[in-house]
Amino acid sequence: MSLFILIPILFVIALLVSGLGSVSGVGGGVLFVPLLLILLPSKNIEEIKFISTLLVFVSATINVIWNLIKKNINYLVILIGIVASVPAVFLGRYIAGLFSLDVLKIIIGAILIFVSILLILVEYVFKNKEKKNNSEIKSKFNIKINEQSSINIFKLIFISIAGGLITSLTGMGGGPILMPILLIWCGLTMGQASPISHSLIAGASLISLLLNYHLFGDFEIMVKTGLPMLIGVIIGTIVAIAVKKYITKEIYIKWILIVLIWISAIKLILDVLL
Template sequence: MVFLIMFMIGIITAFTGSIAGLGGGVIFVPTMFFLAQVSSDFSWATPQNIVGMSLVVMVFTGLSSALTFMKRKRVDVVSGALFLAGNLPGALLGVYFNQYIQSELFELLLGILMLVIVVLFFVKKYLPQRKYDENHEKKTHIHRKFLIAGYEVKYSFSVILGVLVGFTVGTLSGLFGIGGGSLMVPAMILLFGMPAHIAAPTSMFMIFFSSLLSSTAHIVSGHIIWTYALAAIPGSYLGGVLGARVNQHLRSETIEWILRIIMTIVGIRLII
């Protein structure tokens, strides 16, 4: 029964996460904590086990989603690589701090972070996207052009800011096992002026590499219970492929509203 539950968690988290470019960790981690509290079958789940398994699962979510998005030319590989320059060192730092955090403090900090992410969802929707200014093509900025549905979109941003934001998101990802897409997508749209249809796929591209490094560190630290992780991995790969395909047809706002409600309830529950 536990294996079936893990398989279903893999599908659901990857499917919903891939649609919105989140990776699914914001669903996987709280769900595992809840199961650990209500069922003796999940008594093995510690913060280190949960975060490590979440990152392992997201490797396959990110891989399947990124490959699907890349076939449709929606991934900004250049910008993604720049963000990863800061994201990967930050992920290792987050993994290092994770091994010293206790369950009570972990739940409190995760609850606060989830409420912050909910706020970012609203900010992402209601604040205007940063405009591209052709008159300020600074050498310290990266400049990108994309063709989406016949329309050319342009955006630029500071290389230093991109690396710093990537580092911050990577640290939180390694610490909490959330993938970082829930933080990175709003940052891409608000700070860097990236269109949503490029930001979410690029986020999944980043999540693959970031989760690969973070999960490797957790594996080396002995935090992965492979018996259960292997049950979730097939589901996560399948969910990632399906989510990336549905992304083209389903309004991501619908999924995001569901996530907002769930994350608000879970965030408050973790804090209390």
């Protein structure tokens, strides 16, 4: 594909995916990896994961900064999440090295399908069964997310490990797994879970990027592919933050995301099987 055609496509994809990911609370990584695998067949899996992780990190960091300004997240939650993510990122990096590209494509496709099912369950099965998080605030094992809610520290550590593992293994940032777990297991609302998810994604993604620092010097990755997508991600994320409070029907956004996830997952799996 011509570079003059590819660059606008990459920009638009980054803009739309980051916007959808921010509004839905799942993050853009769930679509960046499969779409990049399709659009950039000449890139190896490590390069694809690096690009996706970089985009996810930038989007998540913008959200974290906004949440800190709005006092929606506690610094201690971020610190615990980053510390717990470190060993998981190393483990995911090791596990990823054991599999071929085809196997990783199937793993990513399977995770995407699993995530879409979780999103449906969260919306239609668990939404009305959320625990009253305020009742847990007095627990000695809980730490404050903000002035209105808290989370069990052991659950936070486990979730951080899961996010770090997914980030390093697939490059999807961990958000597709983190949000459903925070909603279902921790009984948080979307508003309470989203700042935690973004914080854990940013921490795990940063560690993963540092472990692959040599790719920052790759002109092909950083300029031809990364730059237009980074611009799209920054614009898409900022716009999503600005308009999110005006969106009253998040379910429509979620269903668009779910359909795109299924299309991407099926395409990845068919590429391997056919």
